[in-house]
Amino acid sequence: MTDQHTPTSHLPGPPVSRWWGCFAELRRDTLEFLLQCQVYGDVVKLPMGLVVELLLQQPDAAMYLLNHPADVKHVLVTNQDNYRKCPVPPVESRIFGQGVLHTEGDTHHAQRRLFLPFFHGGHVTAYSRLITDTAQARVAQWHDGMTIDIGQDMAYLTLSVIWRLLFGQDVQSDTGLIRDSISAGQRLIKLQYDSLLASLIPLWIPIPRHRRFTRGFNVIENTLIQLIRDRRRSAEHRDDVLSLLLAAKDNRGHPLSEREIRDELMTFLLAGHETTANALTWTWLLLSQNQSVWERLVGELKNVLGDRPPDAADLPHLPYLKMIWNESLRLYPPAWSLHTRLAEREDRLPSGAILPPGSWAFISPWNLHRNPRWFPEPARFDPERFSDEATRTRPAYAYIPFGAGGRRCLGESFAELEGLLILATIASTVRLGLVDKQAIHPEPGMTLHPRTPIEMTVQRVDLRKSHPVVA
Template identity: 35%
Template sequence: MATHAVPFRPVSGPRGLPLLGNLPAFGKDPLAFLARLRDDFGDAVTWSLGPRRALFISHPQHIAEMLAEVERSFDILEIGWSLRQIVGDSVVRSRGADWRRKRSLVQPVVRPRQVRGYAATMVDCARACADRWQDGEHVDVQREMTSVTQRIVLRTLFGNELGDRSEAIGDAVAVLEREAGAELRGIGLFLPSWVRTPSRRRLLTALRTVDAEIHRLVRARRAAPDATAEPRDDLLGRLLAARDEDGRPLSEKEVRDEALTLWVAGHETTATALGWAWYLLSASPGARDRLTDELERVLAGRPPGIDDYDRLPWTRQIVKEALRLYPPAWTVPAVAREGATLAGHPLAAGTTVWCSQWAAHRDPRWFPEPEAFRPERWDADAPDVVPDHAWFPFGAGQRTCLGARFALVEAVLLLATLGQRFHVEMDPGEVAPRAGLLLKPAAPLRATLRALG
């Protein structure tokens, strides 16, 4: 069936304040603000974030075009001093030839064949978590998921769990994520780099802890007697062994930037998605029972393996629906270059174009009953066809998240391993999302564990 071009007619959005524009409304509740732009104004809305000209787009065709043109007509927006300190000049922030070089070096590290090799580690860590859980125990689900995904990323990234340093370094990474997320919501986004707010000082202190450990690991690996032999089968070993087309390796700083980006993105994103998945399942007994039936039928009591990923369609659909309702990455902003267009409409250079997973994933045009948790909407024979780019939790185009396959496999295997042994019953009450660096619960996800069998 042919796809018809969608008209692109930007309209003016809500009036803002002098100098601040719409920043106060955006900072107070960015999710509600972006949904309001979609619902009250349409598919293309102009607004202002402080002094920046901005355009919000919400139709999948326009989103697809914009994301496909990143690196040609658009640049990824530089968001915040804090985030720059964390990711440095890694592949998520670099541009042009530098981005192409780094992507070619980092992409093989997380290709499906490599992810396949990490699946056993994912299941081992999930089983260790389940072995520690007790029937009737009351837990903070988000904290539990963060703990298990951190163990996984440390083992797959560094080949160990950092011993007695794991907890302190994990706490430091949590500070990085918290402070960077807080900056996105307020005036700190526009402060010059030399200003040292309490938030920035906390971030720098945490960053020194994490950087010291990464540099120690890199130097120890390079100094090892077998450093020139076959690279160790972990992410760090593959980063150190990577060579570009001119035979150049990543520098120590480049390895640090990519390793920390993989660490932060590879553990908290999946932990957040799993926390929301348990929250949604607890309120949906039918979906939870169908999960139990699938795990019993397919696994018959054994631990899952990588080959079970394709044999567990309902488990995958639960993850996909959780990512629809609560996408950890909730917005993608890009900056128009000179000569940029959308749907043939010229854009002024420097215009920040925003699209939002949160707004697109909850658009009733593409998802009937958009607030409802319905994994069956992803059945192969579901009657409602979801347009391309109406669901894009990992972005799209050339800048699609390199770790998407890792994250999906990890989420499915953890949900299967834990779900075959426990029900997670959330405490009564609704928990709202809070938009920071990731879309995380605004309050702890507290639950009681119920052992199965």
């Protein structure tokens, strides 16, 4: 940190094309490019190039990658009122509408006020039983020696859980169709982020990728609308997000419209299952590659649970499980990048950089979590980094898998409860081994997911007996 003021014209950054700015490098290998940018210091200038400057009519348009936790805290928390989310590509607005993920100002505050009590840690623990039952039902479908696509299994599992949280019932529709529709939407969003041209072609033009998206999207949208209408008609109250929304009033005292309710449900459906599924998938990968960690976890589970399933009250007694979860979210944060923030007024960051109005602040948990200043040997999996003592010695905002400030993840308590209970349930029942010779790479889409499916073999274990050691 410094008392010097650094205007953006003096900020260092990688050499990029004058016309196309940093986009070619970001597209080529986003994750590696971000890590390489660490050498340029606390705030790295990523010019957006002449084409974007002309389109935005903003000379010297650039993104500023923030590498220092103090600057991250400043933008997300201390001076958050100076920042809003940058506009998103058309397909993303179409999907999320005016749900809590994308609104700003008073509307956003009112939405958070509505949801916060529901997603409070004390309330979500009521879902423990549902989570462990769903995990047990999934594992019951696995037999000894079977090979599974772990990412797909985790996605089906977390989709079943979020559906129950939102609608208080099991998924009635074809889950495969819902998953495929979500994937088609995510691919299109990624394409529109990567290509200016793709984001300029209106969605109503019936090219194949638009048709695929619209078909899938209509399936999900129609299902949500039907669920809203059925519940409204039955006037039944359940402890789920749909009932919360139907009972809510806007700031003029009117009930929410069908459109508003649909936007929130769509937001929670998408924000709330793939993130957790990916977190679990990466954790299984890391555990399968680190047998001693798996052994220690199984020992902890055996001591605390014996042969019964876990519930929320057990979690404070399973500290190693929590350290593994935290370390997995460090290495593979599902939200690898936060939404880029737009500065409304000039702002001087604690590092000394002065961001002019209209600057884009780019904060990447992936990049922060792999900075050797805060995490020595950053690529090494080591749950001990999250012992109480190690955590105390690090700046708080060096680790932000759930974001921070007024836009911090609303589902954090739920995601943690779900992640830990699923890990504990499954690790008590089976041992997952990585199938040999798979090239595994993280891919930064809407969430950080494996580029190709990760195959694992299932071996049943019985914690009451001593657990088998897999060579």
